[in-house]
Amino acid sequence: MTAIPSDSAITVAGLCKSFGEQTVLDGLDLDVQQGTVFSLLGPNGAGKTTVVRILSTLIPADAGQMQVAGHDLVQEPDAVRAAIGVTGQFSAVDGLLTGAENLGLMADLHHLGRAAGRRRVAELLERFDLVEAASKPVSSYSGGMRRRLDLAMTLVARPRLIFLDEPTTALDPRSRHGMWALIRELVAEGVTVFLTTQYLDEADELADRIAVLDHGRIVAEGTATALKRRIPGGHVRLQFANPHSLDAAADALESTTPDEETLSLQIPADGSVASLRALLDRLDRAQVEPVELSIHTPDLDDVFFAVTGHSSANQDSTDQRGTDPSEAAEVANR
Amino acid sequence: MSTLAYSLTDSATMLRRQLKHILRYPSMTLMLLGMPIIFLLLFVYVFGGQLGAGLPGNGGGRGDYVNYLVPGILLLTVGMAVNGTAVSVAMDMTEGIVDRFRTMAIARVSVLTGHVLGSLIQAVASLIVVLGIALAIGYRPTAGPLAWLASLGVLVLFSFALIWLAVALGLTAKSVETASNTPLPLTLLPMLGSGFVPTDSMPAGLRQFAEYQPFTPVADTLRGLLSGTPVGGSVIAALAWSLGIALVSYLWAKRLYNRRYTR
Numbered sequence: 020m021t022a023i024p025s026d027s028a029i030t031v032a033g034l035c036k037s038f039g040e041q042t043v044l045d046g047l048d049l050d051v052q053q054g055t056v057f058s059l060l061g062p063n064g065a066g067k068t069t070v071v072r073i074l075s076t077l078i079p080a081d082a083g084q085m086q087v088a089g090h091d092l093v094q095e096p097d098a099v100r101a102a103i104g105v106t107g108q109f110s111a112v113d114g115l116l117t118g119a120e121n122l123g124l125m126a127d128l129h130h131l132g133r134a135a136g137r138r139r140v141a142e143l144l145e146r147f148d149l150v151e152a153a154s155k156p157v158s159s160y161s162g163g164m165r166r167r168l169d170l171a172m173t174l175v176a177r178p179r180l181i182f183l184d185e186p187t188t189a190l191d192p193r194s195r196h197g198m199w200a201l202i203r204e205l206v207a208e209g210v211t212v213f214l215t216t217q218y219l220d221e222a223d224e225l226a227d228r229i230a231v232l233d234h235g236r237i238v239a240e241g242t243a244t245a246l247k248r249r250i251p252g253g254h255v256r257l258q259f260a261n262p263h264s265l266d267a268a269a270d271a272l273e274s275t276t277p278d279e280e281t282l283s284l285q286i287p288a289d290g291s292v293a294s295l296r297a298l299l300d301r302l303d304r305a306q307v308e309p310v311e312l313s314i315h316t317p318d319l320d321d322v323f324f325a326v327t328g329h330s331s332a333n334q335d336s337t338d339q340r341g342t343d344p345s346e347a348a349e350v351a352n353r
Numbered sequence: 354m355s356t357l358a359y360s361l362t363d364s365a366t367m368l369r370r371q372l373k374h375i376l377r378y379p380s381m382t383l384m385l386l387g388m389p390i391i392f393l394l395l396f397v398y399v400f401g402g403q404l405g406a407g408l409p410g411n412g413g414g415r416g417d418y419v420n421y422l423v424p425g426i427l428l429l430t431v432g433m434a435v436n437g438t439a440v441s442v443a444m445d446m447t448e449g450i451v452d453r454f455r456t457m458a459i460a461r462v463s464v465l466t467g468h469v470l471g472s473l474i475q476a477v478a479s480l481i482v483v484l485g486i487a488l489a490i491g492y493r494p495t496a497g498p499l500a501w502l503a504s505l506g507v508l509v510l511f512s513f514a515l516i517w518l519a520v521a522l523g524l525t526a527k528s529v530e531t532a533s534n535t536p537l538p539l540t541l542l543p544m545l546g547s548g549f550v551p552t553d554s555m556p557a558g559l560r561q562f563a564e565y566q567p568f569t570p571v572a573d574t575l576r577g578l579l580s581g582t583p584v585g586g587s588v589i590a591a592l593a594w595s596l597g598i599a600l601v602s603y604l605w606a607k608r609l610y611n612r613r614y615t616r
Contacts, residue, residue: 075456101458111449113370115377127366128459130359156377172453 027086028053028180028211029074034083036069036235043069045235047083051228053179056202056212058226060219060322065232067215068108071184074213075105088180104178108185110165111172114158118149118168121157125175143171147201163194170201180211187221199224219322223247231326239326247317249325255288255298258311271305272298288314360460367467374441375475385437386479388540389430390486396422396549397490409551416491423487423494424575425548428568430483431512432539434476435519442468442523443532465610469516476512494579504578507588510595511571515539517602524609542568547576567594 029051036044043066051057059067072078074087076096085092088102105111113121122143126136144150147167152160157168166186173181183202187195202225206212216222222229223243230240239246247253259265259282268284269277277284288294295314302309317325375382396404397419405418445451445464454464484492496504519536526532543549545562546569552560563569570590577584 077452077455097458100456103456105453105456107449107452109449109452111453113450114448115374116370120373124366124370127369128363128454128457130362 026053027051028055028088029057029213030084030086031074032084034070034073034085035081036066036073036078037081043235044073044080047232047235047237049230049237051211051213053211054206054209055227056206056214056225058222058229059213059215059232060217060222060229061215061232062217066235067217067232068184070232071105071107071182071213071215075103075182076100102178102180104173104176104181106166106169106173106181106183106186108188110169112157112165112168115156117154117156118160118164119144119153121168121172122175125172129176131176139175143174147171148197163190163197166190166194166198167201170198174205178210180213181205183212183214185215185217188217195221219317231322233326239322246322253287253289253317253321254315255286255295256313256315257284257286257302257309258282258313259284259307260310264307264309267305267307268302268309271301271307356460360463363460363463364466364470367463368470371441371467371471372474375471381437381440382475382479385433386430386482388433389426389479389483392429393422393426393483393487394490396426404550407550407554409553416493419487419490419492420494420580421551421576422549423484423492424572424579425543425546426483426487427480427508427575428511428543428548428572429540430479431476431508431515432536432543434472434479434512435515435539436533436536437475438468438472438516438519439523439526439532439536440529441472442520443526443529446524447529462607462610465520465606468520469513472516472519473509473512476516477509480508480512495581496579497581500578500581504575507571507574507578507591507595510599511591514595514597514599514602517599517606521602521606521609524606542566543572546572548572567591567598570594 027050029049031047031049034044034047034049035042047070049057059070061067069078073080074085074092076092076099080092087099090098090102092099113124116124119140122140123136126139129136131139144153147170149164149168149171152164157165160168170183170186186202187198190198199221202212202214206225212225214222214225226243228240229243229246230237231246232238239249257268259268262279262282265277265279265282265284272284272286286298288298397415401415401418401422405414405416405421408417408421442465445468451464455461494501519539522535523532526535545559546552546566547563548568552563552569555563570587571594573587574584574591576582577587
């Protein structure tokens with residue numbers, strides 16, 4: 020076993036993967052510290068799932084050095100498997116079995132022993148709010164219940180490192196917040212979480228570090244705050260009743276370009292109370308009253324635009340390769 | 354525990370899962386069991402009088418035809434049962450659960466051995482039901498205990514071979530629908546051999562095919578064992594076919610299972 024810094028749960032250097040002609044991962048470097056939540060952020064088709072499938076030993080990489088949970092991914096795949104838990108994007112539950120049987124199956128496959136296995140199953144059913152549904156077949160579960168069961172199955176053997184591939188995609192807002200709460204509990208217990216998501220708010224909510232994946236490369240990496248500082252997408256939008264008040268407001272707020280057609284102004288702002296108060300004070304002093312005010316926080320599209328120069332929407336088209344490499348390198352330069 | 358012990362435990366766990374599947378989805382078993390029973394009744398009561406008269410030798414009636422037909426029906430039962438294997442393997446592959454198994458430190462092949470052992474139990478249970486009905490409608494085998502044991506051995510070995518073949522077919526299928534169709538020739542082959550009528554009565558080209566396809570020596574061996582007549586060279590051919598199909602299918606299935614994950 021190669022010696023690695025003991026505080027890294029995952030280290031990846033130069034990971035490459037192609038499917039036929041299509042390059043999916045193009046020299047990926049990652050370092051995930053133990054006991055933290057690391058989020059890989061990117062739109063559909065960016066290669067997030069491929070990263071998870073490689074790091075969880077499902078598919079081989081074409082090139083790269085990878086250590087997961089202290090073991091070399093290529094040399095000791097079974098040691099890696101014994102240390103990790105994986106909850107994939109598509110629910111990995113057995114629809115013909117009941118919830119309790121699914122968990123029991125995991126306990127058996129982890130050789131927990133009959134009594135210990137039963138205790139663990141009961142514990143997880145309780146914790147994931149599945150006690151009532153425990154003896155019903157999983158095919159009758161709702162989407163949120165399936166995801167909870169899926170995560171519970173991943174946790175049967177208490178892995179210290181878990182991969183969550185888009186754990187809240189297609190969940191309703193309530194289930195989504197429930198899932199976030201469960202993930203936070205895990206982190207509080209010291210579990211390392213490798214999370215992929217296409218939602219900036221999810222990464223923001225959960226992750227200690229965020230890496231933005233685009234065309235198989237990390238184009239930006241840092242804490243949520245650091246990333247957002249780079250993103251100029253936050254602004255306040257003011258709507259006015261007539262061109263007169265629009266002009267008055269434009270004068271009062273200086274250096275803004277009023278949109279005559281929609282009678283609105285966009286003012287860059289970080290969305291803090293202080294900046295809002297200052298803005299409204301200036302409008303008060305000029306005696307203009309907007310009819311509507313809305314605050315826009317940066318979303319994934321803004322992040323993408325800021326770090327790649329293109330929007331996240333057309334990831335699937337291959338003609339997006341035109342991103343200026345020097346620009347990408349600049350933002351990636353942490 | 355050693356690796357072998359773990360691999361046995363994991364296979365047993367997967368077998369339990371498979372048996373639960375079979376119990377939870379009884380309509381599948383009933384459908385697979387229904388066809389050989391219908392064929393048995395159809396061939397005995399509708400065609401049996403006529404076909405019995407055409408049997409070589411002194412030519413008998415319905416009763417003689419039952420005795421001729423049952424080995425063929427037993428093979429049809431196996432052919433149908435493995436249809437279920439292909440479908441359940443394909444169903445498993447379309448669900449995420451197999452991906453989960455692959456990321457766990459368990460004996461990799463245990464997923465497949467669970468299917469094979471589960472199907473084998475299902476096939477033997479189906480054979481017992483079909484045989485029970487055959488006995489009820491006048492099947493009179495003359496086999497002694499040893500010959501019965503040998504017959505069971507031949508049936509289990511042949512089922513084992515076809516089940517591995519069905520596992521491979523289930524793995525190649527892109528969808529569950531395809532998986533339910535690809536093993537259909539296995540239900541036709543007993544008829545295109547000595548299963549339902551002696552091959553002598555067939556036209557030349559078909560007769561040659563019928564004489565050299567795997568179901569024929571197995572049917573002949575069973576017929577010989579159960580009716581207490583000499584089995585001759587067919588037993589060697591039956592064993593060779595069974596072992597050959599099992600080995601090739603096992604290697605094919607294993608390769609397919611591992612190859613699924615190159616992308």
